[in-house]
Amino acid sequence: MWPVLWAAARTYAPYITFPVALVVGAVGYHMEWFIRGTPKPTVEEQSIFDRREERALQEATGKDLTQVVSLKEKLEFTPKAVLNRNRPEKS
Incomplete structure (x- = not known):
């Protein structure tokens, strides 16, 4: 008799376990929300971009945005290219 029961359990296991798992999951889900209570509204933080x-x-509030540094002045502070590092400087 046991081999017949084990064969039947093996054959019909998905049809038996799925509804049981569904009921256990639903009961656990509702119990968890019952114990926790309703969620409190969270304060939204500003994103990093904002x-x-x-x-x-x-x-920029107190600055005059029309006064900018010219490109000629910026070029003095640009780093030299890596490939020109070992070449002698031109005078």
Whole structure:
């Protein structure tokens, strides 16, 4: 008799275990929310992009944005190319 029961359990295991697992999962899900209670609304934080934009606006508030450094002045401070590092300097 046992071999017949084991063969039947092996054959019909998915049809038996799925509804049992579904019921156990649903009961556990509802018990968890019953114990925890309703979730409290969370305060949304600003994204990093929004914070960066706010900071840039605050920094630019007191500045005259029409006065910029010319490209000729910027070129003096650019690093030399890696390939020209070992070449003698031209005078």
